[in-house]
Amino acid sequence: MRAGPGAVVSGAEACRRHGLPARGAEIHVLVPGSVRGSGSLIVERASPMPPPADVGGFPVVRAERAVVDACRQMRSVDEATALVAAAIQKGRCTPESLRAEARTNRYGTKLVRAVLKELGRAESVAERDARRLSRRIRLTTPHWNVTIADSDGLIIGRPDAWYDDVGLAWEIDSKAFHYGPRDYERTLARNSRYAAAGILVVQTLPTRLRDNPDAVARELKKAHAAAAARPRPPVRIVRLDHSATSGDPPRKSNR
Numbered sequence: 688m689r690a691g692p693g694a695v696v697s698g699a700e701a702c703r704r705h706g707l708p709a710r711g712a713e714i715h716v717l718v719p720g721s722v723r724g725s726g727s728l729i730v731e732r733a734s735p736m737p738p739p740a741d742v743g744g745f746p747v748v749r750a751e752r753a754v755v756d757a758c759r760q761m762r763s764v765d766e767a768t769a770l771v772a773a774a775i776q777k778g779r780c781t782p783e784s785l786r787a788e789a790r791t792n793r794y795g796t797k798l799v800r801a802v803l804k805e806l807g808r809a810e811s812v813a814e815r816d817a818r819r820l821s822r823r824i825r826l827t828t829p830h831w832n833v834t835i836a837d838s839d840g841l842i843i844g845r846p847d848a849w850y851d852d853v854g855l856a857w858e859i860d861s862k863a864f865h866y867g868p869r870d871y872e873r874t875l876a877r878n879s880r881y882a883a884a885g886i887l888v889v890q891t892l893p894t895r896l897r898d899n900p901d902a903v904a905r906e907l908k909k910a911h912a913a914a915a916a917r918p919r920p921p922v923r924i925v926r927l928d929h930s931a932t933s934g935d936p937p938r939k940s941n942r
Contacts, residue, residue, distance in 0.1 A: 694717065694730075695747065696748065701747045710766065711761070712727055720732065751774075751784045752788055768815065786800075789803065814859055816896050828850050850914070852915075855886070856881060857891070857907065860874065
């Protein structure tokens with residue numbers, strides 16, 4: 688009504704309508720002509736206009752444009768990282784599609800481009816913090832999000848960090864991704880597979896990693912020492928293919 692015919696919803700509101708956790712209270716719309724916004728209404732002229740999709744009766748931009756435009760209104764790296772990671776985790780976008788959108792619409796996209804560069808393979812804020820902590824305590828590993836199988840080729844899990852020399856898995860498990868009973872069941876099944884294979888696992892909440900990294904560092908170093916003190920289990924890193932399966936393929940709970 689305010690922006691006129693042809694207006695398309697973008698930014699935080701469009702993200703929410705795509706099922707993504709964007710916080711911004713502003714209403715960001717794209718228009719083909721010149722219309723002035725006011726208050727919490729952001730009106731931006733777009734040429735060419737992005738093709739809209741009907742979402743709940745509203746013309747909304749595709750998820751990639753919504754995420755990039757929402758990040759343009761942010762100042763917090765962690766907030767932008769959380770939104771980008773959620774968009775990828777939920778399958779609304781890919782890292783490549785977000786990078787392409789940021790290249791196409793470069794004005795004000797420095798933050799989202801920096802986030803995409805930092806994320807690399809769409810790691811979450813917690814995984815980024817985990818990588819930094821691992822480097823700080825010199826328990827570095829090149830193996831992040833690799834698939835682990837037992838000696839028979841059955842898939843065990845896909846830990847956030849895998850210390851291959853001692854057979855230690857580090858999982859950053861967010862409560863936000865355990866709302867559904869099915870997700871909780873998968874986490875329990877994953878832990879049972881780790882135990883059956885003789886793999887030691889450290890589980891860390893993202894909030895604890897953020898608020899008490901020194902305690903997490905002590906636990907991780909002690910777990911690494913304990914893993915090194917026992918015979919390494921007969922497990923290996925594998926590439927997923929159609930021949931390597933388990934009864935219930937593991938799915939990352941925080942990705």
